[in-house]
Amino acid sequence: MSTPLVEARDVVKRYGPTTALADGRLTVVSGESHALVGRNGAGKSTLVRILTGLEAPDEGTVRFDGEPAPPLADRDAWRRKVACVYQHPTLVPELTVAENLFMAEIHAARPARLGFRVGRGSGGCPPDKHSINRQPQHRGFISWRRLRSEAAQLLDTWDVRVDPDARTADLKVEDRQMVEIARALSFGARFIVLDEPTAQLDNREIERLFSRMRALQDSGVTFLFISHHLQEVYEVCQTVTVLRDARWITTAPVADLPRAALVEAMAGESIETIAEQAVQEQLVDAGAPVLLDARGLTSDAYQDVDLTVRKGEVVGLAGISGSGKIELAESFAGLYTPTAGTAQLDGERLPFGDVQAALKAGVGCVPRDRHEQGLVAGMTIGDNATMSVLDRLGRFGFIGTDRRRGFATELIDRLDIHTEGPEQPVSDLSGGNAQKVVMARALASDPRLLVLINPTAGVDVKSKESLLARVDTAREDGTAVLVVSDELDDLRRCDRVLVLFHGRVVAEHPAGWRDHELIASIEGVDHG
Structure with a gap:
């Protein structure tokens, strides 16, 4: 065998x-895409x-x-070996693409906290101590012409079709x-x-x-791909390593590991056992009263939307990026104000554009991004779990510590959050348990309408099944539930799924839909 590009023993x-x-192992061969998978808390991070x-x-x-890995202090040596592209970009949004390309590293401070601009008009403000810059210079000053030229050449070399002068905040996530x-x-x-x-x-x-990844692989780039979406592992990776409970479980060619075997390796249980633990689907009573009734809702993101959700009904919203589905759901949670239309929740007018008013009206929400919006x-x-119900836990602005701790403990038990207790920092939690805290806060106020945006x-x-089981519990409690997701598994729990395309509701699929039917509606295949 040739020497591995990367090896951890x-x-x-x-x-x-x-x-x-406790036992981390990884062997990555040059030129492959190697998947690293495991449940939250398995040791991947x-x-x-x-x-x-x-x-x-x-x-x-x-x-x-x-060769042995460089010393931790030798950051230049590490940068020549490996880099990590995180779910949340580390680029500085207010800088141009070219400026970001020649900023070597931002490793200790989040970009939003970097109170400087390296570009022209910076007023001589020095870079934050956590950033290292390598802009081309001439006589001690940044050569902006060379900066743009070298940035354009670099982007062209790796076939990245982005304007070097574009403000990074204006780019699409993929760019x-x-x-x-x-x-x-x-x-x-x-x-x-x-x-x-x-x-x-x-x-x-x-x-x-994925197409860009394959092209880069052909150019000699090697990827370690971390994802909870197992279908992506089969689509883009050649080898997979599984961690479970902080230990290496297996490494195998993707083609030789069926999906059921991969799930079993990750969870320690068969996929059939996990499915049996999920709460069985229960469809809504067609005669149940309407809790949410929206008419003619219109904004820049969606047009003339009529929507009803009955008591105990779970309605899904699906659509591609830019379909308006997320903005529509966030409007019900008080984040946006439609330019036209009205909505009633349990017979009372639902306030728009005011999160606190929406909460008081009976809306609970799991936002789209737990890191930026949820925690x-x-x-x-x-x-975090009791933030939305502080008025219930005390009077005149004083919160009863014991009462809050008891209420939080009940939520922890209810959501099966794996923690040392309510006093543990939420930053210590794995992704699955952190999302359960967000769900706990949404449920703490006993909402009449529960809005879930990308809940899993x-x-x-296993955490996904636990979170989706809470959807079934809410249904049993008579809550109206609105689920917005790009995950078909999230939408399978729904009594019906509405598809938005260019801001309009173009299709409705009752429970029991087939994947190809829903995908065709989402992609705009079955309508003009």
Whole structure:
């Protein structure tokens, strides 16, 4: 065998009494796309931090091309070996593409916190201490002509069709990802970690990303692909490594590992057992009263939408990116104000454009992005879970500590959140448990309407079933549920699915729809 491009052996990583990785192993061959999969908490993120030089293992070894990994302090050496493109881009949104390409690293501060601009008009403000710049210079000043020229050449080399002068914030998610990949390749790295790269992409954007990955593979680039969407593993990867409970379970060619066997390796249980644990589907009573009644809703994102959801009914909203489905759902949660139309919830006018008013009216919401919209990272699990019901837990602005702790503990038990208790920082949780905290807060107010936007994004198979089981529980409680998702498995729980296309409802599919039928509606195949 040839020397592996990347090899991790017997890697162990501990954080105090917690063993985050007990037996990490990975062997990646040059030029392949290698999938790393496992449930939330399996140890994937810890292994990636070690592979990218952000942390050192307590035990075990990491080698690149047969040579030991560089010292952690030698950031230049690490950048020549490996780069990670995260689900949430690390590019500075207010800088141009060219400026971002020649900013070497932002590793300790989030881009939103970088209070500087390297471009013209910066007023001489120095870069943040966490960034390292490598702009071409002439006599001590940045040469903007060379910067644009070298950026254009770099983008052209890797077939990234983006304007170097474009403001990064104006780019599509898929283009921002490609800019990050180009920046990594410019250092000489040929091993790229893609961490949930499709989480914010629709089907067409995903296919374009996969096409670009294949082209880069042909040019000698190697990928470590991390995703909870197993169908993507089979579509774009040649080899898969499974971690479970902080340990290596198996590495195998994707073609030799059936999906059922892959799920069993990840979960430790067969796919049939997981399915049996899910709450059985229950369809709504056709005579149940209408709880949500929307008429003629119109905005920049959607037009003339009529929508009803009955008591105990689960209605899905599907559509490609830009269909208006997310904006429509967020309007019910108080994030937007339609330019026309009205909505009533249980016979009362539903307020728009006011999140607190929507909450008081009986709307609970799981937002589209738990990191940016759903959680306050610096707070505890208990604080996050009870944030929407503080008025119930005290009087005159004083919150009863014991009462809040007891209420939070009930939510933790109800959602089966794996935690040391309500005082644990929410930032310590895996993706699946963090999403359960967001769901717990949405359910804490006993909403009459529950709006779920991408409720299982970035969670593992078992956490997904646990979250979807809460949808069934809400149905049993008589809650009206609106589910917006790009995941067909999320939509299967629905009594019916409405498809939006260019802002209009173009199709309705009752429960029992077939995948190809729904996909045809989503993609605009079966309508003009």
